[in-house]
Amino acid sequence: MNQAASRVGGWKLVGDLGFTFMGLLAATFLIGRIMPIDPVLAAAGADLTTAQYARVAAELGLDQPLLVQFGRFVLRLVQFDFGQSFLSGNPVSVDIARVFPATVELATLGILIGATIGIPAGIVAAVMRGTWVDAVLRCITLIGYSMPVFWKGLMLMLVFYVMLGWAEGPGRQSIAFEGQVPTVTGLLLVDCLLQGDWDALRDAWGHVVLPAVSLGYGAGAYLARMTRSFMLEQLSQEYMITASVKGASTTRMVLRHALPNCGVQLITTFALTYGLLLEGAVLTETVFAWPGLGQYMTKAMFNADMNAVIGGTFVIGMVFVILNQLSDLAYRRLDPRSQ
Amino acid sequence: MGRMTFAALDFAASPAAMAGLAIVLLLIFVAAFAPWLATHDPTAQSLVNMLQKPSKAHLFGTDELGRDIYSRVVYGARITLSIVVLVAVIAAPIGLAVGCAAGFMGGWVDRVLMRMTDIALAFPRLVLALAFVAALRPSLENAVIAIAITAWPPYARLARAETLVIRRSDFVAAAWLAGARPWRIILRQIVPLCLPSLLVRVTLDMAGVILIAAGLGFLGLGAQPPTPEWGAMLSNGRDFLLDSWWVATLPGAAIFLASLGFNLLGDGLRDALDPRRQS
Numbered sequence: 001m002n003q004a005a006s007r008v009g010g011w012k013l014v015g016d017l018g019f020t021f022m023g024l025l026a027a028t029f030l031i032g033r034i035m036p037i038d039p040v041l042a043a044a045g046a047d048l049t050t051a052q053y054a055r056v057a058a059e060l061g062l063d064q065p066l067l068v069q070f071g072r073f074v075l076r077l078v079q080f081d082f083g084q085s086f087l088s089g090n091p092v093s094v095d096i097a098r099v100f101p102a103t104v105e106l107a108t109l110g111i112l113i114g115a116t117i118g119i120p121a122g123i124v125a126a127v128m129r130g131t132w133v134d135a136v137l138r139c140i141t142l143i144g145y146s147m148p149v150f151w152k153g154l155m156l157m158l159v160f161y162v163m164l165g166w167a168e169g170p171g172r173q174s175i176a177f178e179g180q181v182p183t184v185t186g187l188l189l190v191d192c193l194l195q196g197d198w199d200a201l202r203d204a205w206g207h208v209v210l211p212a213v214s215l216g217y218g219a220g221a222y223l224a225r226m227t228r229s230f231m232l233e234q235l236s237q238e239y240m241i242t243a244s245v246k247g248a249s250t251t252r253m254v255l256r257h258a259l260p261n262c263g264v265q266l267i268t269t270f271a272l273t274y275g276l277l278l279e280g281a282v283l284t285e286t287v288f289a290w291p292g293l294g295q296y297m298t299k300a301m302f303n304a305d306m307n308a309v310i311g312g313t314f315v316i317g318m319v320f321v322i323l324n325q326l327s328d329l330a331y332r333r334l335d336p337r338s339q
Numbered sequence: 340m341g342r343m344t345f346a347a348l349d350f351a352a353s354p355a356a357m358a359g360l361a362i363v364l365l366l367i368f369v370a371a372f373a374p375w376l377a378t379h380d381p382t383a384q385s386l387v388n389m390l391q392k393p394s395k396a397h398l399f400g401t402d403e404l405g406r407d408i409y410s411r412v413v414y415g416a417r418i419t420l421s422i423v424v425l426v427a428v429i430a431a432p433i434g435l436a437v438g439c440a441a442g443f444m445g446g447w448v449d450r451v452l453m454r455m456t457d458i459a460l461a462f463p464r465l466v467l468a469l470a471f472v473a474a475l476r477p478s479l480e481n482a483v484i485a486i487a488i489t490a491w492p493p494y495a496r497l498a499r500a501e502t503l504v505i506r507r508s509d510f511v512a513a514a515w516l517a518g519a520r521p522w523r524i525i526l527r528q529i530v531p532l533c534l535p536s537l538l539v540r541v542t543l544d545m546a547g548v549i550l551i552a553a554g555l556g557f558l559g560l561g562a563q564p565p566t567p568e569w570g571a572m573l574s575n576g577r578d579f580l581l582d583s584w585w586v587a588t589l590p591g592a593a594i595f596l597a598s599l600g601f602n603l604l605g606d607g608l609r610d611a612l613d614p615r616r617q618s
Contacts, residue, residue: 016457023458027467031474138355146599148550150557151573151591158580158588279465283554287577297466298558301473313470320463 082311092311101186103292109212114219122227144221153214153287168206170289230262271327349611356607362600379407411567429487434494442502543605
């Protein structure tokens with residue numbers, strides 16, 4: 001019975017994922033269609049005879065019905081064929097494969113910082129509900145998610161780079177270290193570790209710490225707020241009273257009873273926040289001149305390089321959708337209460 | 340009546356909620372009286388006065404074109420407020436229409452509409468808005484449209500949930516029996532009852548809208564120069580961060596304050612109206 005139910009759940013997930021992907025593809029297709037740039041002129045230049053125009057249009061498949069065009073678009077995108085970037089001259093997929101690890105590195109470090117601070121802070125706030133500790137934590141979290149991430153980044157840069165000189169400046173590496181560490185994973189910190197190059201590692205850390213903290217503060221604020229409300233819900237349950245009557249200490253009650261019961265909700269929130277950070281990285285990368293997907297897309301936008309914009313949108317959208325659906329799955333599979 | 344009074348008392352008793360209300364009222368006041376509050380013309384350039392420190396003559400200093408930053412921040416309140424209002428005016432009715440139709444009609448209409456809503460909910464909002472604006476050409480109007488088309492799904496879900504409850508009530512049955520057409524029931528009976536919770540949700544979302552709009556402006560995809568939009572002003576100031584901190588810092592503080600105000604107000608409204616907290 002249970003086996004059958006989970007199999008149905010699996011098919012439903014595949015179906016949901018398929019539908020959402022088609023929606024994402026339709027949205028990106030639409031974005032490509034609404035742009036006021038004529039794709040024929042963009043591809044072949046402005047001076048064309050009518051016959052040349054028609055030939056280029058046919059080559060690009062623009063003479064086909066819209067549905068056929070959409071079908072071809074989908075076939076290309078699912079193979080990660082986003083076309084050429086006008087700006088770099090490379091295939092967009094090659095460009096993305098080069099810049100995406102930098103974004104992943106930034107977002108991953110951001111979520112790790114956010115979770116290590118945010119989740120414990122949320123637990124403490126819930127346990128000490130109504131005290132001054134709760135009030136202070138509430139203020140800090142509120143500031144965290146009210147601040148625009150790019151302002152946070154600029155202020156951190158102003159204080160820790162310009163004024164105090166504790167951190168390195170914009171970019172991912174100082175010029176002296178550029179090209180010194182061979183690319184293995186594309187995650188610079190990991191590559192430095194693999195190489196055992198401690199100076200390069202220290203330099204890379206000095207560059208990544210400010211953007212990661214500006215992302216991590218927002219993520220931590222959100223996680224703390226959610227953790228607090230999940231914990232409050234558990235702490236008000238009757239089994240907590242039972243545990244307390246049986247003489248369990250507060251620490252034991254919180255860590256052994258309440259926390260495991262919020263586990264699934266926390267994992268879900270964690271995954272969603274990670275997706276949001278990939279998005280937030282677009283703005284942070286601009287502030288810190290971080291050579292990731294966000295900066296790549298912004299540059300492409302200002303140069304009407306629509307293939308690159310659509311490719312980047314699709315990749316971020318895809319990761320976002322997968323994280324979304326996976327956390328949904330985790331929720332349904334791991335939490336018996338949701339069945 | 341009684342419930343609303345309690346909610347209002349609850350709201351007034353919370354300092355955080357009242358602070359939020361004060362900030363939002365301040366924002367509205369500044370936007371409404373911008374010409375009287377500003378000390379300079381927000382677009383008047385004066386290259387002799389470029390990058391002046393904050394002083395009596397220029398409360399927040401001047402930018403790289405010698406424009407008075409205080410006056411620009413004051414006028415910027417109008418831009419921010421109009422973005423917020425326009426997004427609410429576009430996105431909330433779309434969500435309301437989709438949600439009410441889905442909840443009221445049920446069956447395949449419900450399934451199709453809610454499937455669309457779920458798909459849209461799973462999208463990355465900021466990146467999609469960025470791509471839309473990039474495709475449509477950057478401008479304030481296009482930024483508003485892009486934010487609005489990514490903002491409606493939560494409203495549709497909320498409106499559907501409310502509609503499902505209201506649909507079963509006696510007065511809807513009475514309207515049916517009296518021969519009212521479905522559209523009339525939706526418009527006259529269901530929509531008005533969905534509005535309060537929708538308004539709370541819209542207020543809660545406004546902080547996010549302000550941040551996304553400022554983000555678009557920051558990337559140069561929102562209001563175009565010389566419009567005094569806070570995000571764009573902040574972005575300008577980046578180049579002068581080393582020796583003129585005020586150019587980027589003060590517009591950023593304005594964005595932060597506006598978003599903080601809506602967060603506090605939204606939280607306060609939600610807590611006050613949450614029936615679970617009425618014990």
